[in-house]
Structure formats: C-alpha cells, structure tokens
Amino acid sequence: MRHAFLVIAHNNWWQLKKLIQQLDDESNDIYVHIDKKSKDFHIDDFIGITTYSGLFFYQEYEVFWGGYSQVEVEMYLMDKAHQKGYDYYHIISGADLLLKSNSEIHDFFEKHKGLEFVDINDKKMHSDPEIKRRTKLYHFLQNYRRRYKVEFVNEIFTFLERLCLVLQIIVGINRTKTLDWKIKYGSNWVSITNSLVEVVLREKDKISKVFSYTNCADELFVQTVVYNCGFEERIYKAQDGMPSNVRYIDWSRGRNGNPYTFKIKDKGILLQNKALFARKFSEKVDKEIIEQLVR
Known part of the structure; x- marks a missing residue:
C-alpha cells in the first residue's frame, strides 16, 4: 500500500x-x-x-x-x-x-x-447551536477576525461579523434550507x-x-x-x-x-x-x- x-x-x-x-x-x-x-x-x-x-x-x-x-x-x-x-x-x-x-x-x-x-x-453538532450556524449563515469576515497583530483591529472585525450574523438571524437567512446535503x-x-x-x-x-x-x-x-x-x-x-x-x-x-x-x-x-x-x-x-x- x-x-x-x-x-x-x-x-x-x-x-x-x-x-x-x-x-x-x-x-x-x-x-x-x-x-x-x-x-x-x-x-x-x-x-x-x-x-x-x-x-x-x-x-x-x-x-x-x-x-x-x-x-x-x-x-x-x-x-x-x-x-x-x-x-x-x-x-x-x-x-x-x-x-x-x-x-x-x-x-x-x-x-x-x-x-x-x-x-x-x-x-456536539446537536448540542452546540454555533456549529449549526456555521453553514446556515454567511460568515463574510471569517478571514479577518484573527489575522492582525493589533488585537483591537481583530476585535472590530469580530464585532462586525457578529453584527452581520445577528442581522441575518433577524431576517431569517438559512443557506442550508434547500441544500440536498446534510451538514x-x-x-x-x-x-x-x-x-x-x-x-x-x-x-x-x-x-x-x-x-x-x-x-x-x-x-x-x-x-x-x-x-x-x-x-x-x-x-x-x-x-x-x-x-x-x-x-x-x-x-x-x-x-x-x-x-x-x-x-x-x-x-x-x-x-x-x-x-x-x-x-x-x-x-x-x-x-x-x-x-x-x-x-
């Protein structure tokens, strides 16, 4: 082999x-x-x-x-x-x-x-709602939250990411609703x-x-x-x-x-x-x- x-x-x-x-x-x-x-x-x-x-x-x-x-x-x-x-x-x-x-x-x-x-x-998938949200919602800023040496900058992007996620929850975004794959x-x-x-x-x-x-x-x-x-x-x-x-x-x-x-x-x-x-x-x-x- x-x-x-x-x-x-x-x-x-x-x-x-x-x-x-x-x-x-x-x-x-x-x-x-x-x-x-x-x-x-x-x-x-x-x-x-x-x-x-x-x-x-x-x-x-x-x-x-x-x-x-x-x-x-x-x-x-x-x-x-x-x-x-x-x-x-x-x-x-x-x-x-x-x-x-x-x-x-x-x-x-x-x-x-x-x-x-x-x-x-x-x-863990069933007990942790964060895992389900990973694919259900759009994470547009995933590459920016941890990339900077200045922690304050990372915190800004983390805040913006969370704000974006909250807004998606409010308007009912669900990217996996019609997906034919089970995550x-x-x-x-x-x-x-x-x-x-x-x-x-x-x-x-x-x-x-x-x-x-x-x-x-x-x-x-x-x-x-x-x-x-x-x-x-x-x-x-x-x-x-x-x-x-x-x-x-x-x-x-x-x-x-x-x-x-x-x-x-x-x-x-x-x-x-x-x-x-x-x-x-x-x-x-x-x-x-x-x-x-x-x-």
Whole structure:
C-alpha cells in the first residue's frame, strides 16, 4: 500500500523536520503546504532530508484559522497527491507526530483497508447551536477576525461579523434550507481512501458553494461528503481505545478552543496510547518530548 501524508504547516521548522524524519519511508510520500504568510521558511533547509519518501513543498495560500483557506489547502494537497495515486491520504498538521512506527501504521491500514478514518461528532453538532450556524449563515469576515497583530483591529472585525450574523438571524437567512446535503461535523484531521478523495475533488465546486462563507468549514466538509456521498457505512468505528480518526488529541486540558500541547511529562501517556498519531506538539513549549518520540 502507498500512503500520502498531506501536511499543513506555518512555523516551527525544526519540529517540521522531525515530523518528516518520522514519515520517511519507502511506502510514504510527503506533501507539505507552507502558509504563504510564513516569511521565514527557506526550502533550501529541507533539501535532501528524506532518504525514501518523495517530499514536495507548496506555498500557494495565505491560511487563516477558521477561514475557507484551510479547506482550499486541504483540497489543493489532495489534488497534487491524487495525480500520483495512493491507497490512503492522511491530513495532518506540522504540530503532529507519529505515535507508532511506519510499519505498525502500514499494517493497521492494510488490516482495515477500504475504511475511512473520519470523526463525525453528532452529539456536539446537536448540542452546540454555533456549529449549526456555521453553514446556515454567511460568515463574510471569517478571514479577518484573527489575522492582525493589533488585537483591537481583530476585535472590530469580530464585532462586525457578529453584527452581520445577528442581522441575518433577524431576517431569517438559512443557506442550508434547500441544500440536498446534510451538514456533518467532526475533526478536520482524517485518513481517507483514494475513492473518497476522488469524490471530494469531483465535488469541489459544490464544496466551494456550500462552505466558502462557512466558519471553520474544515471541520465540516469531509464529514459532509462522507455522510452524503455513500461512505457513511465505511467509517471506522472507534474501538478499544482507538479513535475513529486514529488521532490522539487532548481537548480536556486544552484552553481557549485549542487542544493541549504535550510535554515531556506526558511521554508515558503518549507511548501507551493506541492512536497512530497525536497532536499537538510545539518546539517552543517542550522540545524534549519531540526528541523522545523521534528517534
């Protein structure tokens, strides 16, 4: 089996090299998108760092948290990788690391070949009205609310965005009223088959129409395609400590909507965890845990 790792990164280049070092295997190719806003990235620093994997870098999009640009990057990397064709496509961030060896990961996907490793969280979807509003209403300012270094400017755009949403609620805007897709929600970090990637790329125009003004659409678009395009029965069911998207992400210790950043004190928990990948890590928070996991 052949695997494409689609990596979305924007900083921490030492750490990114460690991740690429982990992924370097003759069964893997690595496709990395660097945020166009990252001015300190130098591709020359990454030349020749893999021995077995094909390594491809792109810097096409300015990526904004919560913006449709994240969906664009994911589909862009899918398209680039699909041109060569793989059994599985793994969307990960530059803040991720492997918890298992490449041989263990390959064996796992061989054993479960044909399944989609996608998280769909209906419980949170039904309990959190904000998630439903993401697609129901137009989020025109999604790319401006968090992009400026001056926080006061971000607060202005946040206020304007909220005002726009309130006005839409008052006049009864509902973008999904006649939509023939049912919106689903879950983690944007997934491992999916070539068949599903082909459907995502085929539905690219519809995805753009539905999600281009949707807040945090990266947590919705793959799940929505899976549910509405015949892949629901192929989703891997979480079992025996293995999450449905085979990733260990600790939200219980996270803050301000961000997952917890693992530290050296978490080494035992990480090594005992059954998930294949984990996020997140940061060289600025704790380099030692990264060095311990990448050997």
